[in-house]
Structure formats: C-alpha cells, structure tokens
Amino acid sequence: MKHVRIDDVENDVQPAAVVRRLTEALETTDVAINHYELEPGDSFAFGYHRHEIQEEVFFVRSGTATFETETGDVTVGAGEIVRFAPGEFQRGWNRGDERVVALALGAPLAYGESELRRDCPTCGGQTRNELDRQDDEDAPEGAAVVAYCLECDTETGRWVTGSMPGDVP
Template sequence: MGYRVVDCDEVETVEDRPCEMQRLSGAAGLENVAINRFRAAPGEQIPLAYHYHETQEEAFYVLSGTMAVETPAETYEVDEGSLFAVEPNSPQRAYNPANATEAVEVLAIGAPAVTGDTRMYDSEEENKSERGNEPGGETE
C-alpha cells in the first residue's frame, strides 16, 4: 500500500508558464493521472494557448474566482466550486479575463498522464478550412 500527504506550499512553481503552476502528481508519486494547480492573475492564461489533447481527458475545478474557457462554439464562465470537463480532441483555452477583479485558482486533472498529445489549435486556420468546404468558400 502507498499513501502520501503533499504540502502544496512545498511544491515548486514551474518556470516559463503564463501563470503560477505547480505539478502535484509528481510530488504525490502518481503516474497515471496529471494533477496541476494554477493561480492566474487577471489577464493570464491557464497554462497554454488554444490547444487540445489527442487522448487526455481534462477536468478543471475552480477553487476560487471565475475561470473563462474559450472553445470554438462559445466561451464558458466557470465559477468557484464548479468543474469544467474537456473530452479529447476538444479545443479550449482557459484564462482569467483581463477585466477580472481577482485571481483565479484552479485544480486541473488530466488522465491518462501522457506527454506529447497536446496539439495547438488555430481557430483562424480552422475557420478557413471550414469556409473552403462550403459552397462559395475560399480555399488556399
């Protein structure tokens, strides 16, 4: 049997990210699930640009504040105490809006814990591609 208590205040913040990020799964010795904690000031992203995962499911639980999530269909507002779930191949960009009055704190959980399945999503390229498939649409 294996058990661990992780003092999150002792986990280092990851460098080169658009907001504060702590990788908790490694500190807990977990290999099959990715758990990260984010704290984003107004105007900061959580943690990447517009992207999707090929195999990983993600869940974002908002600990405090309100997180915004841009998707191709709409932008969601996820309030404190709410969970936002993302299926594989579903583009999204999570962030704290610039006009927010406080930071947002989020616990992100992804499974399986894989590397290399993240793909950047270019909404402008996608729109061009869709227009190219419509009658009278542009092609490049």
C-alpha cells in the same frame, strides 16, 4: 500513501502566476494534477490546445475562469467544475479582476499527440505552434518557454515564471 503540501511544490514556468505540478510530488501514475493561481489576464495554457487521448477537468476553487472553446466561451465560477474530452480544443483565462485558484486533473497521464494554436503576426492568423524551453539570462530562474509558429518559425510568445509578456487574451 503520499501526502504533499501544495505550497512546498516548486512553481513552474507557465502563463500563470503560479502553477505547481503535483503529479511527480504525489507520484501519481495515471493522472496529471496541477494547482493554478491566475492573476487577471493569466492563462492556464500556452495557447488554444487539445490533447489526443487525455481528458482535462478544471475545478475552480475561487474566482471565475473563462474557457475559449470551439462553441464559444464558457464561464466557470468558484465551486464549479468543467470537463474537456480528448480532442476538444480549449484555453482557460482569468478575464476577471480577482485571482483564480483552480485544480486541474488530466487522465490518462500521457497526452498522446497535442495540438497547440496561437496567433502568428507574420502569418496573420491562428497557426499550429510548438514550445521550446530555452536558457534566458534575463529570466529570474535562467529559463524561458518560447512558442514558435510551425509555418514560418516566428516567435509567438515567451514566458518566464509568473510572467507572460506579449501574450494577451
């Protein structure tokens, strides 16, 4: 057995005010577990994405999350849960006025190949992107995550803990 207090797990750099990666803390081997707290305008992910082999489930404990999908937006309120099958594109946002608190589960633990799409100002549309962790002396914890367009190498987003400058829903 492994018992963990969520608030004791360190916050990670994400486009959400709080993301606590519980997988390692709980020593799970077959499922990824993340606790999220999204302020208005925050997102669960760095971009519109899909995973080759991992399905994702989001349980919204409080607030309302809106997920962009290939078939349109899906709203998930407090006490509701949504599942995305492997290969389904999605990105969840807090487009409301109150904080969203949610638990995300992904299985199997490995993603397989992932595809991340973001708007590229140089290419003029949504393109495939990749993420890179970088040293950033201006960041509170000295690190940032940066998204780059794979077509033209333009930076399409930069995040430090609890902040998402330049990234809008």
